[in-house]
Amino acid sequence: MVNRSDVHYFGAGPAPLPTPVLERAAQALLNYKDKGLGLCEISHRSPDANEILADAKQALTALLDIPDDYEILFLQSGGSGEFSATVYNLVSIWVEKKRAKIAQEVGDDKDELLKRLKMVVDEELKLDYLVTGSWSLKASQEAARLVGAQHVNVAADARKANDGKFGKIAPESDWSLTPRASGGPAFVYFCDNETVDGVEFPAFPASLEGDDAPLVCADMSSNFISRKVDVRKYAVIFGGAQKNIGNTGIAIVILRKSLLPPVSNSCSPDLLRALNLPVGPIVLDYPTIAKNNSLYNTLPIFDVWIAGQVMSGLVSAYGAKKIGGQEAISNEKAKMIYDTLEKYSDVYRVVPDKTVRSRMNICFRVHGGDAEKEKAFLSGAEKKGLLGLKGHRSVGGIRASNYNAVSIEGAKALVAYLEDYAKAA
Template structure:
């Protein structure tokens, strides 16, 4: 019996996708072999890769002047790839720090560029994002980098920062495909797959083509966007199984009604869970309402001694992955695209019962 998996990543995937992959595992569409066994240069796999790219372009309305890359190294690899592909050594680059993942991007960026942190939300204990319109991005910055959604803190930007002519770069790992996105507002969008796109092991990068000529000569080939774009993301052997599974997830999103339908469902799930927290005197959410994430909902109980009993009892009830990140404690429910509203309702019902027994 499958549980409702609220893990932040690797995260739950659509059951239909898993069953489709299971049915094709040993023999992909009459080829006599698994996708895991195919040459990445074969006609069969080239068609799998092309369909995944087409669906990504269609779902996000990616303009033709953007390349779509399927790479290894996860979003963490892109913390290095961004400065190496967009800035000369020591050049200024602007960053926003709203939590753990943006802090990691800042630390990695400092190895390669002159990082200028334009906003640091430390004073709010990373429960906010900068006020819209408050940023002054230096005109000489190579780019502006921000993390669209902080999975650990449950903080999300409700807007796209305006950087003028400076390219905007975002880590969209936990929000991609959760709602419509105007790709033309960005120079680069990158996303680790293990939340809304598929399994761990692959990262999607959407980059404006006029930025591909900025790469430093010393950028490692595996991180070189232009080299990868020229090679259709197959400069080396790609993670073929993960790429195939991303393609199946993209097909599933299409069949469900696309990104607009995902947004409708995600708003409903977030409203249900936040509504239950707000209506309770027992649970609380530490994030300011304007910056609350649709995808990752942290919540606290009045006594930290109740956290482990909550997580244990929830697991017994078929609700998995609810422990908060080790750095912040509490609980956290990740409600990505593949989490049905029935799972969120089951969580809310459990929370009500737990409060009655321990309030």
């Protein structure tokens, strides 16, 4: 029998969870708070469920210093669902602002208002996407599917700077962002960490700073709660929970309250249809979810509880350091692994450029990508209890996902195997 302590799991998601959390979860599934009911059996509208939501929000707020003027939502869409949700919500807000401005000029003339609004949408609606890997590419494709490719501006395509492959981020001077002088985009979208391709933004893009900066939406699915984040720089942050935060089942959204009523309103569904723009499902409507404390429909409370337990554990572990404590550990583990890969550069080749290497998803090839030798490398790793190292099916190779639940001991075990394999090669 293989014990949990015998293996170290480096899978990219679903990812490992802290063992103490799983032990408490096992009990909670059977009998939560000695109520005779399991956590998956309680009502999502019960006082216990509301307490779980509040605790999870409090822990995330403490870790990331989330300001009071931001809202935290829990949804069931996963990260991919948020590709759509961000478009539905932020485009609707953009259209409503344009409608209100035109209405001031044309008054009650509905035909003229619609005519001018159609012209504005056709000529001015742009969504800027920084395509730096597989997930931001999919997000841009979803946006094009929803609103039309003519409204999607791929402001940066990392493949153009890297011989048709992902692995670099072009200098900001090469980005073709929609000019702010012409009204700017409805939002700028980027994926902070690309799970498949091992690329991570080293810092917030300087070109998106400033008082007149456009709305910024960032997918942080795979580097959530792994480093400090200045939340105020973002309009929307989202991520699936199944990497660093919890198990598969929920997505977490952090957004400015100024994007919600009564400060900001969405365009009416009828007007969106008249403009040939999509009307989103209500379960992805941020105002609806916020108004109902994430409980508009049946929320998987067990998944929220797991996320809250993970985040509360980090709050307790790092105290005043907050997420900075976890960031130091993440950096230490990543440096340890990258240094070893570079030490044996005749055997290993790190895929992404050094300037954008992900701390979370360490992608490399063995013996130049020789299929049989990589297969043997993975087989040898499994015998050592090092699991989940196979690269994504779309790119192949090796990928060691260095999420929070991967211990220092796990990273050291991987380093020891890298050393042994290289010396024997």
